[in-house]
Amino acid sequence: MKKSYFRPEIEAMKGYVPGEQPKLANLVKLNTNENPYPPSPRVREVLASFDYVQLHRYPDPLADELRDAIAARNGVKRENVIAGNGSDDILTMTFRAFTAPDRPIACLNPSYSLYPVLGRMQGAPVIRIDLDEARDFALPDNLLEQAEGANLLIITRPNAPTGNSFPLETMREVCRKFDGVVFFDEAYADFADDNCMELAKEFDNVLVSRTFSKSFALAGLRLGYAVGAAALIDGLFKLKDSYNLNRFTQTLGLAAYLDEPYLHECCARVRVERERLTGELRELGFRVVPSSTNFLFASPPDQDGESYFRKLRSEAVIVRYFPGEVTGKYVRITIGTPEEMHRLLEVTRRFYPAGA
Numbered sequence: 058m059k060k061s062y063f064r065p066e067i068e069a070m071k072g073y074v075p076g077e078q079p080k081l082a083n084l085v086k087l088n089t090n091e092n093p094y095p096p097s098p099r100v101r102e103v104l105a106s107f108d109y110v111q112l113h114r115y116p117d118p119l120a121d122e123l124r125d126a127i128a129a130r131n132g133v134k135r136e137n138v139i140a141g142n143g144s145d146d147i148l149t150m151t152f153r154a155f156t157a158p159d160r161p162i163a164c165l166n167p168s169y170s171l172y173p174v175l176g177r178m179q180g181a182p183v184i185r186i187d188l189d190e191a192r193d194f195a196l197p198d199n200l201l202e203q204a205e206g207a208n209l210l211i212i213t214r215p216n217a218p219t220g221n222s223f224p225l226e227t228m229r230e231v232c233r234k235f236d237g238v239v240f241f242d243e244a245y246a247d248f249a250d251d252n253c254m255e256l257a258k259e260f261d262n263v264l265v266s267r268t269f270s271k272s273f274a275l276a277g278l279r280l281g282y283a284v285g286a287a288a289l290i291d292g293l294f295k296l297k298d299s300y301n302l303n304r305f306t307q308t309l310g311l312a313a314y315l316d317e318p319y320l321h322e323c324c325a326r327v328r329v330e331r332e333r334l335t336g337e338l339r340e341l342g343f344r345v346v347p348s349s350t351n352f353l354f355a356s357p358p359d360q361d362g363e364s365y366f367r368k369l370r371s372e373a374v375i376v377r378y379f380p381g382e383v384t385g386k387y388v389r390i391t392i393g394t395p396e397e398m399h400r401l402l403e404v405t406r407r408f409y410p411a412g413a
């Protein structure tokens with residue numbers, strides 16, 4: 058047999074499969090948890106006045122202006138913040154820093170499917186901690202016992218694809234007791250009632266990551282960041298690509314970040330639609346997990362997620378389906394505009410008339 062040039066763990070692994078980005082027009086695209094609204098108008102203004110000549114120079118490798126703004130809003134210092142090319146970049150640095158064949162990673166199941174992929178790239182054992190479907194995907198009581206031996210514990214809060222959150226006090230206890238780094242992936246925290254930022258200040262083993270892809274409506278820009286103890290952030294800087302944030306990202310990201318009222322307005326709108334859709338789907342007999350995010354994890358009356366996914370698709374409404382014994386009963390629906398939600402419900406009612 059021909060020799061493989063790849064490391065055995067790379068040869069053996071499957072790559073991460075991102076959600077589809079269909080090119081067709083007139084789709085109702087509810088599959089990758091983007092914001093249905095445009096980015097802040099400040100982004101357009103700054104983009105319009107962007108001096109293209111600046112592009113002949115490298116960008117600030119440390120993204121200091123952006124990090125200062127993030128630090129100021131969160132009551133920390135610049136040394137407590139690192140920015141990345143999306144929060145995926147932050148995750149990549151984190152896995153490279155803290156996982157190895159003798160340093161396992163623990164994460165929730167179901168959760169963001171990139172974590173096991175990054176773990177395998179490192180050759181690190183991946184401990185998957187099952188959430189309890191019967192209790193709306195709550196954490197198991199023996200979470201810490203199951204995570205024992207891991208060097209990195211990722212808690213996605215609120216979780217994806219399930220949408221639910223976990224009690225803050227339990228999170229504090231986990232940070233206190235876990236003998237390793239606790240990483241809170243807070244990609245969706247702006248849509249939730251609370252977050253773990255205080256824990257990043259309170260404990261020296263905690264990182265909290267955020268993204269501009271969801272609440273800031275900037276998935277196309279690629280920007281994320283993490284906050285944590287200076288020693289942890291300093292370690293991540295060693296692993297960072299030299300110029301991981303281009304000039305557009307730094308400049309436009311800052312403009313969006315400084316427009317806080319617009320952020321709150323977008324999130325409030327999404328939350329209103331989320332609650333409305335939850336109620337309407339439940340009336341049609343769907344099981345809907347209480348959501349603290351900009352999406353719903355919903356199971357149709359016949360619990361056949363795949364068939365609901367296909368039916369919606371046949372009507373040009375694209376949601377996300379995750380095959381699997383538990384996840385296969387559900388689809389994940391991104392909250393869109395009122396018009397998009399109207400269309401989703403119209404199609405759904407045709408397939409599942411209430412009480413049928």
Ligand SMILES: Cc1ncc(COP(=O)(O)O)c(C=O)c1O
Pocket residue numbers: 089090142143144145146169213217242244267268269270276280281
């Ligand atoms: C839980 C979670 N973390 C991280 C990300 C990645 O976000 P980014 O676009 O910032 O790389 C996603 C994207 O869907 C996500 O769902």
